[in-house]
Amino acid sequence: MAKIQQKSPDADPGLAHPSGDNRFKMLDASMKRQRFQPDALIEVLHTAQELFGYLQDDILLYVAHGLKLPPSRVYGVATFYHFFTFAPRGAHTCVVCMGTACYVKGGETLLATVRACAAGENRESGENGPFVSVETARCLGACGLAPVVVFDGEVCGTVEPALAEARMKGWLQHGPG
Amino acid sequence: MDLAELQEIGEKELAARKPIRIRVCTAAGCLSSGALDVQKRLEEAVERASLGATVEVCAVGCMRLCCEGPLVQLDPESSLYERVSSDQAPSIVAGLNGGAVTARRCDPGRPFFARQKSIVLENCGAIEPERIESYIAAGGYRALYEVVREMNPAEVIDAVTRSGLRGRRGAGYPTGLKWGMVAKNQGPHKYVVCNADEGDPGAFMDRSVLESDPHRVLEGMAIAAYAVGADLGYIYVRGEYPVAIRRLETGIRQARRLGLLGTQIFESPFNFRVDLRIGAGAFVCGEETALLASIEGGRGSPRPRPPYPAASGLWGNPTLINNVETFANIPVIIRNGPDWFAAIGTEKSKGTKVFALAGKIRNTGLVEVPMGTSLREIVEEIGGGAPEGGKIKAVQTGGPSGGCIPAAALDTPVDYESLVQLGSIMGSGGMIVMDETTNMVDVAKFFMEFCMDESCGKCIPCRAGTVQLHRLLARITQRKATADDLARLESLCQMVKLTSLCGLGQSAPNPVLSTLRYFRNEYLELLGDDAATPSSTM
Numbered sequence: 285m286a287k288i289q290q291k292s293p294d295a296d297p298g299l300a301h302p303s304g305d306n307r308f309k310m311l312d313a314s315m316k317r318q319r320f321q322p323d324a325l326i327e328v329l330h331t332a333q334e335l336f337g338y339l340q341d342d343i344l345l346y347v348a349h350g351l352k353l354p355p356s357r358v359y360g361v362a363t364f365y366h367f368f369t370f371a372p373r374g375a376h377t378c379v380v381c382m383g384t385a386c387y388v389k390g391g392e393t394l395l396a397t398v399r400a401c402a403a404g405e406n407r408e409s410g411e412n413g414p415f416v417s418v419e420t421a422r423c424l425g426a427c428g429l430a431p432v433v434v435f436d437g438e439v440c441g442t443v444e445p446a447l448a449e450a451r452m453k454g455w456l457q458h459g460p461g
Numbered sequence: 462m463d464l465a466e467l468q469e470i471g472e473k474e475l476a477a478r479k480p481i482r483i484r485v486c487t488a489a490g491c492l493s494s495g496a497l498d499v500q501k502r503l504e505e506a507v508e509r510a511s512l513g514a515t516v517e518v519c520a521v522g523c524m525r526l527c528c529e530g531p532l533v534q535l536d537p538e539s540s541l542y543e544r545v546s547s548d549q550a551p552s553i554v555a556g557l558n559g560g561a562v563t564a565r566r567c568d569p570g571r572p573f574f575a576r577q578k579s580i581v582l583e584n585c586g587a588i589e590p591e592r593i594e595s596y597i598a599a600g601g602y603r604a605l606y607e608v609v610r611e612m613n614p615a616e617v618i619d620a621v622t623r624s625g626l627r628g629r630r631g632a633g634y635p636t637g638l639k640w641g642m643v644a645k646n647q648g649p650h651k652y653v654v655c656n657a658d659e660g661d662p663g664a665f666m667d668r669s670v671l672e673s674d675p676h677r678v679l680e681g682m683a684i685a686a687y688a689v690g691a692d693l694g695y696i697y698v699r700g701e702y703p704v705a706i707r708r709l710e711t712g713i714r715q716a717r718r719l720g721l722l723g724t725q726i727f728e729s730p731f732n733f734r735v736d737l738r739i740g741a742g743a744f745v746c747g748e749e750t751a752l753l754a755s756i757e758g759g760r761g762s763p764r765p766r767p768p769y770p771a772a773s774g775l776w777g778n779p780t781l782i783n784n785v786e787t788f789a790n791i792p793v794i795i796r797n798g799p800d801w802f803a804a805i806g807t808e809k810s811k812g813t814k815v816f817a818l819a820g821k822i823r824n825t826g827l828v829e830v831p832m833g834t835s836l837r838e839i840v841e842e843i844g845g846g847a848p849e850g851g852k853i854k855a856v857q858t859g860g861p862s863g864g865c866i867p868a869a870a871l872d873t874p875v876d877y878e879s880l881v882q883l884g885s886i887m888g889s890g891g892m893i894v895m896d897e898t899t900n901m902v903d904v905a906k907f908f909m910e911f912c913m914d915e916s917c918g919k920c921i922p923c924r925a926g927t928v929q930l931h932r933l934l935a936r937i938t939q940r941k942a943t944a945d946d947l948a949r950l951e952s953l954c955q956m957v958k959l960t961s962l963c964g965l966g967q968s969a970p971n972p973v974l975s976t977l978r979y980f981r982n983e984y985l986e987l988l989g990d991d992a993a994t995p996s997s998t999m
Contacts, residue, residue, distance in 0.1 A: 323758035326741055330700070357759075364760040364917075365741030367700050383662030384857065384893045385819035387907055422744065422911075423662035424701055427819035427891075428490045428527025428826050439493035 301346075307335040308346070315350045322351050325361055329368060338369045366422075374417035376455050378402065378448075379434040383423030386431040394431050395420065397445040401452045416452065462720040462727055464606055467597060470719075474598035479517040481557065482536040483507075486586060488523035488672045489665075489704050490826075491530035495547060499531050502550035510554055519595075522673020524586035526573060527826040533564070534586070543567035572842045573824045580805070580813045581789045582829045585673035590708050593715040596676040602721050604795035608684050609727045617688040618644060621791070624799035625811035629786035630656065630747075630889045631862075631964065633810070633877040636787055642771040643689040646779035651691035653682050653733075654775070654782045656752060657698040657705070660744040661860030662911065664891030666815040667785040669827050671698070671705035674789070675712035679735060681788030683722060684795060686733045689781050694735040695756050700742060709737055744861070744915035748963045749782045751917065762919045763963035784889065786815055806832030810876035820857075820893035823848045828892075830875075837871040840894055851896040855979070859888030861908045861915075862968035864975025865901060884975040886968070901980040902987055905973045906934040912969035923966030926957035930973065937987050947984060951977065 301308035314331040318324030328351065332343050339362055348358040362368045380386075380395045395418075402416040426432045429441025435451055485491075485500045503518045524532040529543035533553060542553060542564040549564040556562035579585075589595040596602070608617050622637025643651065655678060659667040671678060682694050698706050713735050716722040724732045738756050745751045746761040753774050755761040774780025790812060794802045806812050810832040816839065819825045823845030830839060836856055840846070847853050855865040864885035866873070873879050877887050895904065913927040933950045936942040954970035954977075961967045977984060 321758075323756070325758035326755065327739065330739055330741065361758070361760055365743050367741035384860065384891070384907070385663045385825075387662075388820045388893060388895055388899060388904075421701065422660065422742070422915075423664070424489075425659065425665035425668040425699075426490050426493055426527075427663055427665055427817060427893075428530070429493060430819060430825075432493075439489070441490070441493055 310335055311343075311346070312350070315347075320351055322353050325351060325353065325358065326365070329358075329362055333368055338372055340370070374406075374414040376415065376436055376452075377417045377419065377434075378436075378452065379419045379421050379424075381424045381426070381430070381432040381434075382420045383427060383430070383432075385427035386423075389430040391431045394433065394443060394445055394448060398433070398448050398452070401449050405452065405456050416455065464603075464610075464727075467602060467606060470594055471598040471600075474594040479515055480537075481512075481516045483516065483518045483553065484521045484524075484534045484536065484586065485518065486522070486524040486530060486532040487520040488527075488669055489702070490523070490527035491532060492704065494530045494544075496531035498547040499533065499545050499550045502547045503533070503554060506551035506554035509551075510558065512554065512557065516554070516557065519589050520591070521587060522585045522590045523582075523669040523827055525577075525582070525827040526567070526824060528824060529567060532567070532586075534569075539569055541567045541569045573826075573828075573845065576838065576843045577829050578805070578813055578831050579829055580793055580802075581670065581786055581815050582673075582827065583793070584677060585669065585827075588674065590673050590675055591711050593676060593712065593719065593721075596674070600796065601676055601792070602680055604792040605680050605683050605687075605721065606727050608687055608795055609729050609731050614644060614688045614690065617684065617795070620799045621688070621794060622799075624794045624802040625806075626787065626790055626794060626802065627810065627877065628784060629790070629814070630784035631886070633887060636783065639771060639783070640685065640688050640781060642769075643691075643779050643781040646772050648778040650693060650776075650778045651686075651689055652775045652778060652780040653686045653689065653691045653694040654752070654756065654770075654780055655682055655694065655696040655788055656747065656749070656782055656784045657696055657702075658740050658746045658752060659699060659702075659785075659889060660747045660915075661862075661889050661891045663817065663819055663857070663860055663893045664889045665817045665819075666827065666890045668699075668702050668705050669817075670785050670789050670815070671702070672708055675705075675708045676716065677792060678785055678788045679709075679712055679716055679722065681791035682735060683726065683733050684791050685781055685783065685788065687731055689779075691781065692732050692734065694733060695738050695775075696735060697738045697740060697746070697752055697756060699740045706737065706739060713737070743917070744911070745917045745963070745965050748965060751963065752782070753780065760917070762917050763965075765962060786890070807874065807876045809878060814875065814887070814890060816890045816892045818844050818892050818894070821847055821851060821853075821896040821899070822894040832876045833874040835872050835874050836866065839875070839892070840871065844894065847894070847896045851898070853894055854897050854899060855895045855901065857885075857893040857895060857904070857972075858891065859886040859968075859971070860891050861911045862886060862964065862971055863888050863891075864971045865895070865904065865979065866975075867979040884971065884978055886971070900938075901976040901983050902934065902938055905976045906931065906938055908972040909934055909969070912965065916965065916969075920960075920962035920966060922957050922960040923962065923969065926953060926961070926966070927969055929953060930957065930970065934973070937984060940987055940989050942988055944988060947988065 348355040402418045406414045433443045533542045545564045552563040618640045626636045627633040743761045746755045748763045751761040751763040770780040815829045909931045916923045918924045
C-alpha cells in the first residue's frame, strides 16, 4: 500500500524509539493519523495514557516534539484536565462516583469505606506503586443506579459499603493483576 | 444516494424484521446491570428453541426506567420485563411457547410511561443504535433529504425560528436566531459544534440520546450545517461516556458509507464532515468558549464574549454551537412542521424537555414531558414520589449552576422563565430529588466544592471566591460560624455572581443563594453558640 509522504521527520517509520519500546511506535501512528496537527493534542494524550498507563515527563516531551508544540503547552494542557494522571496506578482501581445523585444516596460514606479498605490493603503492597488506587469521578451518568462504583472498569450500581468491602477483600486474595 | 434508495433501505429493513422482536436495553445503565449477559442468554434460548425464523433479539437504546434495569420488551405484544437476570432470560423465550415466565413483569401502562410525551426520545429503546438501517426504517434521514433537496438555507432557518425551539442547555437562547446569525457571518469555513460535554453531575439525558439514537443527532447537525453554510462539524463528548463514543464512531462511519455525511450529500453540492472530540474531564468545557478552546487542543479556558462564537469561534471562524437535545429536536421539526412543534409546550417555551430523574425517588430514569408540566407531576406521578414513605423536601435542577426548589413550589409549571424566578435554572435537565434526610447546607457545600475544583483559574472572583465560599460553608457545617460569617457568605455570593468571567463562576453561588432563600433556618440552626463573638478569619 502506498504511504503518503510526510514532511515531518517524526513520521519516518524507520526511526524507532531508542528504547525499542513498541508503544512509541503506536504513539507515532496515532500522531500520524492526526496528521501531526497541534489541535489533536488532547486526542494524542488520550492515546498516550492508554498505552503507558500514565503520562511521564519524557512522554510529554515526546508528544511535544511530535506535534511541534512547546513542552510548556503540552504540560499545561495535560495538567488542566482531570483525565490525565502523572503517577502510576495501582494493580486495581476503584472509582467512586461523587455526582449529585450518588452523593445524595450516601456516596460519601461509601468513599470513606473504600478509602479505608484500600489503605489497609496498600500497607502490604510492595514498591511497585499502590495495590489499589482509589479515585473519584464527577459523574458517570449512571445516576439511576446511584451510588455507583467502578471496580477495575466494571460499572456497579447500588453499591452498599459492605459489598464494596467484600469486592476489595477479594482482590487481596487473588493478588495483583 | 437518493430518496428511492433511502426508502428501499428502510423497506428492506422492515421486510427482514421477524414477527416477534425481543428488545433488550443496552444503554449504560442497563449495561452495568448485566444487559449483555441477558441478551446473550436470550439469543441462545431462541436458537435452542429453534425459533430463529420468527423471533429476533435486538440490542436497543434506553427504555428510561433505569432503576429497574435490565429491561426487556417484547414486540408486538409489548409486555415489558424488569430486573431481568441472565437466569430468567430463557424463560422469556419459553413464554412465547406458553411456558411460565419467571422474570418480573413491569406494567408499560404505569404513570411513569403513560405520562410522558416522546419527541426527542421517540426512537430510544425502539431502534437499534448501532445499525443505521434501523434508524432509516424509522423514517431517519428523510428530513435531511427534504432540507438538502427541496429547501434553501433561509427556509430552514425560518422553519426552526417559527418552531420556537430554544437551546436545551443553560439559558435557552432561541435556536433559529442563533442559526441566522451564523448564516449571516462570513468566513472561509464555518463549523457546527455539538456540545455533548454533559458535565453536570446528575444529568444523563445527552448520554442516553447519544447511546440510543446517535443518527438523530448527526442528522440534526447536518441540517444545521446546511442552514448556516458549514462544511465541518465536531461532536465534543465526555471521556466518561465510552458507550456513547463507540456508537457515535459507528454512526459516523455508517452514515459516511451511505453518502449521508461527507461529500455531495444526496447528490447535491452540500458537503459535511463530522469529527469526534473526546473531552478529558473538565466541567468548564461545557461553557462554549472553553469548549472551543478545548477542541483546538488547548486548555479549556473561557474568554470574554463578545465576540460570540457565531461571529468568531473555532480558529476565528463563525461557529454554531448547540446541545445534543437541541440537535435531536431538529429532524422532527422538519418532518412534522414548525407549527406542530410550536403547538406543544407553553407560550415562551415550546416542545418537550428531557429530564434525568435521580436521587431519593422511586422511579429513577429518563423522563420526557411537554414544557409547562408541573414539577409535582414529574416528581410525584411520573417519579412515584419518595421511596418508603419518605417526604420530598426539595428538587435540585440545573446541577452546580442551578438551585434547590422547595417542596412548596412543586406546582410550578416547568419552563425556562419559571425556574429562573424560583432561583434555579433549566440547565441541561438533571433533576435530583432530596428528601427529609438531606441537609441543605451540606448540599450547598457539595456543589461549592465541585465549582471550586472545577474553576479553571482564569479569573480571580471564581478562582478565589469559590475557595472562600467553600471555607465559609465548611465552617457553618462544623458549627463554628457566626452570624457575621453568614452575612459575609451572602455578600461574597453576590460578588462572585456579578464579577466572574464565565457562566461557571457567575452561577456557582446559585445553590447557596437558593438554599439560603428557602432553607435559611437550616443555616441558622448550624450557627455556633458563640455567635456573638466576631470571627477573626475568613
